[in-house]
Amino acid sequence: MQVNQLSKRIWIYALMLLVAVTTVGPFLLTLFISLKSPGEGIYDGFLPANPSLINFVEAFERANFGSYFINTIIVSAIAIPLNLFFCSLAAYPLARMEFKGRSFALVLIISTMMVPFQLFMAPLFQLAGELGLHNTHVGLVIMQVSTAFGIFLMRQAFLRIPKELEESAYLDGANKFQVWYKVALPLVKPTLITLAIFTFMETWGDYLWPLINTTDSSMYTLSIGLAQLSQNFDGANLKLVSAGSILTVIPTLLIFIWLQKYFISGVTEGSVKG
Amino acid sequence: MSRLLAKLLFNSILLLSLISLAACGENSDETNTSDSGEISGKVTMWTASLSGEPFDSYFSDIEKGFEKKYSDVDVIIEDIPQEQMEQKVLTSLTGSEVPDLVNLNPLYVANIAGQGGLLDLTDLIDEKTKDSFVEGPFKAGINDDSLYALPWYLTTTVTWYNNEHFEQAGIEELPTTLDGIYETAKKISDKTGKASYYPVINDGNVIMQKMVSLANGDPIVKDGKAVFEDNQAILKYFETMQKMYEEGLIPQEAAEGSIQSGQELYMGGNISFLEGGVTFLGPVESGAPNIYKTSKSGPPLVSEDAPINVDVMNFAIPSKTKNQEAAVELLKYITNAENQLEFAKIAGTVLPSTKDSLDDSYFKEAGDSPKAQGMMQASKALERAEVLIPPTENSADVREATKNIFVQNLQGELSSEEALSQLAEEWTKSFEETGEDVTF
Numbered sequence: 001m002q003v004n005q006l007s008k009r010i011w012i013y014a015l016m017l018l019v020a021v022t023t024v025g026p027f028l029l030t031l032f033i034s035l036k037s038p039g040e041g042i043y044d045g046f047l048p049a050n051p052s053l054i055n056f057v058e059a060f061e062r063a064n065f066g067s068y069f070i071n072t073i074i075v076s077a078i079a080i081p082l083n084l085f086f087c088s089l090a091a092y093p094l095a096r097m098e099f100k101g102r103s104f105a106l107v108l109i110i111s112t113m114m115v116p117f118q119l120f121m122a123p124l125f126q127l128a129g130e131l132g133l134h135n136t137h138v139g140l141v142i143m144q145v146s147t148a149f150g151i152f153l154m155r156q157a158f159l160r161i162p163k164e165l166e167e168s169a170y171l172d173g174a175n176k177f178q179v180w181y182k183v184a185l186p187l188v189k190p191t192l193i194t195l196a197i198f199t200f201m202e203t204w205g206d207y208l209w210p211l212i213n214t215t216d217s218s219m220y221t222l223s224i225g226l227a228q229l230s231q232n233f234d235g236a237n238l239k240l241v242s243a244g245s246i247l248t249v250i251p252t253l254l255i256f257i258w259l260q261k262y263f264i265s266g267v268t269e270g271s272v273k274g
Numbered sequence: 275m276s277r278l279l280a281k282l283l284f285n286s287i288l289l290l291s292l293i294s295l296a297a298c299g300e301n302s303d304e305t306n307t308s309d310s311g312e313i314s315g316k317v318t319m320w321t322a323s324l325s326g327e328p329f330d331s332y333f334s335d336i337e338k339g340f341e342k343k344y345s346d347v348d349v350i351i352e353d354i355p356q357e358q359m360e361q362k363v364l365t366s367l368t369g370s371e372v373p374d375l376v377n378l379n380p381l382y383v384a385n386i387a388g389q390g391g392l393l394d395l396t397d398l399i400d401e402k403t404k405d406s407f408v409e410g411p412f413k414a415g416i417n418d419d420s421l422y423a424l425p426w427y428l429t430t431t432v433t434w435y436n437n438e439h440f441e442q443a444g445i446e447e448l449p450t451t452l453d454g455i456y457e458t459a460k461k462i463s464d465k466t467g468k469a470s471y472y473p474v475i476n477d478g479n480v481i482m483q484k485m486v487s488l489a490n491g492d493p494i495v496k497d498g499k500a501v502f503e504d505n506q507a508i509l510k511y512f513e514t515m516q517k518m519y520e521e522g523l524i525p526q527e528a529a530e531g532s533i534q535s536g537q538e539l540y541m542g543g544n545i546s547f548l549e550g551g552v553t554f555l556g557p558v559e560s561g562a563p564n565i566y567k568t569s570k571s572g573p574p575l576v577s578e579d580a581p582i583n584v585d586v587m588n589f590a591i592p593s594k595t596k597n598q599e600a601a602v603e604l605l606k607y608i609t610n611a612e613n614q615l616e617f618a619k620i621a622g623t624v625l626p627s628t629k630d631s632l633d634d635s636y637f638k639e640a641g642d643s644p645k646a647q648g649m650m651q652a653s654k655a656l657e658r659a660e661v662l663i664p665p666t667e668n669s670a671d672v673r674e675a676t677k678n679i680f681v682q683n684l685q686g687e688l689s690s691e692e693a694l695s696q697l698a699e700e701w702t703k704s705f706e707e708t709g710e711d712v713t714f
Binding site for chain 1: 318323324325326327329352353354355356357358361362364365366368369370371373537538541542543553554555556557560561562563564565621622623
């Protein structure tokens with residue numbers, strides 16, 4: 001019995017190790033390549049012989065990372081509160097209020113997730129132009145201001161709140177808006193944080209829309225800077241691209257590590273009740 | 275929590291107000307032509323994947339030079355990642371903020387011009403300017419007898435090889451025949467114990483170019499019908515590649531066929547020679563300095579009189595430009611001999627497309643570095659270089675069929691005769707569908 005248990009445990013650990021290697025391995029490889037000195041070949045060995053930060057400095061300068069970093073922070077700072085606000089506002093009636101066409105509205109919202117971005121990119125570009133949103137930070141985030149995924153995630157979270165809590169608030173004289181932000185929202189805090197992380201990741205890594213919507217390179221974001229590095233005129237310098245990738249991914253990693261306990265509970269919370 | 279939410283609400287409303295303000299404040303200072311006939315106003319130019327130094331300084335000089343020549347013009351130069359250029363130009367054409375000059379490859383030119391997105395330059399460019407370009411690259415900007423783009427910089431195919439491996443195998447000259455390629459690869463692989471030759475496929479375009487090159491003057495497509503089935507040189511090429519793959523002289527990665535995979539194998543010392551553009555050595559120099567040092571270049575692996583392909587980067591003017599006069603002048607300015615020569619010098623691995631700039635001594639005394647030597651090889655190859663495959667509407671389909679069938683041939687899933695027969699059938703079918711009666 002004990003032997004069986006041990007062998008089962010070995011298999012589980014082997015499987016976990018395999019998953020860890022396949023997910024973390026490419027990241028580590030990128031990190032090691034980025035640390036290789038100019039005289040060292042990227043295929044000369046797995047670990048850098050003389051670790052150097054020079055690629056990070058050069059990538060930072062070559063891809064104009066300074067200003068692109070600030071742009072990306074600004075657009076993320078705009079996108080997150082707006083997405084949380086609009087998604088939770090749209091999701092609450094879909095979860096809690098009875099009105100004609102509620103199911104249809106939900107299906108309609110969810111079905112927009114199936115439409116590829118390229119299909120509505122041109123009309124969106126025109127619309128953004130007419131609203132004067134080209135080359136503006138706000139224009140860069142219109143894709144993230146309210147997302148179907150966010151509405152769905154928040155609706156699932158609102159469905160889990162016991163109705164009694166809201167009913168007692170109504171008895172105390174609260175109106176629907178007050179119940180939404182004083183009772184319901186505090187109870188779905190983990191889901192809000194989860195949505196904030198998702199929005200951050202989407203905005204931080206968004207590439208095509210920021211590129212299409214900007215005709216002024218001073219408005220570019222980090223992902224465009226990274227593309228400029230990797231699509232360099234005479235081929236990519238892989239050490240610089242690796243360093244640029246690491247620089248780009250660090251904030252996402254830090255935020256995820258900081259908020260991961262909420263993230264996991266937020267995801268599972270949304271998935272319990274359909 | 276409620277205070278936080280109140281703040282959140284306030285900030286969101288504030289931001290929405292800013293959106294409205296931004297909408298009201300849209301910039302409306304577009305371009306004009308002055309009454310005196312002098313060009314004026316704003317002119318925007320998009321370059322493709324040319325950001326950072328030395329290009330930033332070069333374009334800054336171009337901007338200053340043009341603004342000095344035309345004091346009422348404001349030049350704005352932006353860089354766009356090359357792979358998204360076509361999408362970005364097409365999207366911009368649906369709105370009102372359209373660039374005035376864009377850096378496109380011939381395929382993008384053909385596609386955008388086909389949709390009415392580019393200005394017909396036939397009557398806007400004078401004959402003297404037209405004559406200043408090398409003929410082959412100039413033709414790359416012509417679609418349906420109309421000129422839509424002027425050529426800018428060029429690259430041609432050269433052979434890159436690891437000289438250390440060649441010396442180990444006692445090989446002193448690059449092969450120019452298919453038997454020679456086989457023998458060379460075999461000798462090197464016997465010494466290194468690794469595969470040695472990598473045929474670049476990319477999306478099928480390189481194989482198509484190779485077929486035209488091997489046909490050496492005989493058309494492989496005549497009036498929209500594939501006629502290469504009985505071409506012995508092409509058949510032999512397919513057979514030789516299959517044999518080399520089977521014997522391990524070509525690595526398995528060749529089935530993927532991208533130049534990037536070839537580059538990685540070359541940087542790792544896992545192959546010894548391949549054909550590629552002049553810019554091939556860029557990543558090798560930074561990613562594998564030791565391999566770079568031992569790299570040498572030579573002519574393409576075809577007979578000395580065979581035509582070889584030239585890749586052209588063009589400049590074109592979108593049809594919705596708001597400042598046509600300034601755009602045409604800037605187009606002529608950026609592609610003139612002097613500016614092209616300067617660009618070739620700072621880029622270090624490309625060739626200019628004007629006859630005068632190519633005559634410069636720079637291309638005969640570029641230096642001893644592997645990159646400079648490659649450029650000199652390319653400039654020699656330019657004498658017999660032309661755009662081998664004309665851009666067509668069905669280009670993507672024909673390329674895809676070529677790649678798939680070539681890989682099946684490589685892996686031995688089809689005999690070479692079957693592969694050529696299937697390929698001819700696919701090409702003819704595709705040309706019939708689009709009704710294109712091209713010959714090349």
